[in-house]
Amino acid sequence: MDLGTIHPVALKDLWTGEASHFTPWLAQNLDTLGSKLGMDLELESTEAAAGDFSADIVARDLSTNKLVVIENQYGGTDHKHLGQLITYASVLGAGAVVWIAETIRPEHKSAMDFLNQNLKESLSLFAVQASAIRIDESKPAFILTVVSMPSEASLVADISPAPSETKERYRTYFQSLIDELREVHKFTNARTGQPQNWYTFASENSKLYKYSTSFAQGGRVRVELYIDSGDKLKNEQVFDCLLQRKEAIAAALGLDLKWERLDNRRACRIAVYRDGDIDADSETLADIRNWTIQNLLKFKAIFPANVQQCI
Secondary structure, three states, X not given: OOOOOEEEEOHHHHOOOHHHHHHHHHHOOHHHXXXXXOOOEEXXXXXXXXXXXXXXXXXXXXXXXXXXXXXXXXXXXXHHHHHHHHHHHHHHOOOEEEEEEEEOOHHHHHHHHHHHHHHHHHOEEEEEEEEEEEEOOOOOEEEEEXXXXXXXXXXXXXXXXXXXXXXXXXXXXXXXXXHHHHHOOOOOOOOOOOOOOEEEEOOOOOOOEEEEEEEEOOOEEEEEEEEOOOOHHHHHHHHHHHHOOHHHHHHHHOOOOEEEOOOOOOOEEEEEEEEOOOOOOHHHHHHHHHHHHHHHHHHHHHHHHHHHOOO
């Protein structure tokens, strides 16, 4: 058997400059990082002002709604960048920071581990080693390896020492939901169920719309396309355009959709509902989970092309 030889590739050989080339590339490929961190990341800004400094990338984890500060560095980690990370987190009110470097020095891994153990839920810190390889003359492959991260328990966005029974039921339900969506359907990068009654997922254009599911008021469960670009007029224009395709979309989905323009709010919603609440028995909750997964997958299969025609 003729096997190839692995050759390491320096990041600067792929992206000449960290700030000028690597950071812009990563900002446009956050799913590569998100899959390693267990997050659905949506880009907020690059070179974001933080006092007299600027953070390389600021993103949002859609599953927790926390801001995530990402700092990139060629070569080995240093004390300067560790201080910058803490500064950025405090100034920007981040819930997580990610330090990416070609080499994570042992003393800095130890520092990140120490901070994760002591800061608990208030701030999550990730140290990620970035590298690239080539097999003989193949295309280069980019590799991210997480070397420090919070414990799974710390990633649950609930600061109370003992979650209520209802919150624990939500956490358990959404943990099983996202596990199946991630492992079976590759629908999300999320790994940690949260003690809340909703979950939001990235879309093909998360700056304009997202997928979401929730236990809504009135004993109902909802799967929705949530349209929110930050501009009410644009949201309504996209919603109205999709509404003109109402029959074709409903036929393709095979669902009785509810078209909610939400005139008194910025966002618009297209949703499907069923009866159900978190206090249902385990068999009913399993049925709700299956219904939710089926409809999220349908939404993802049908809506992107229709939305694209409306922008």
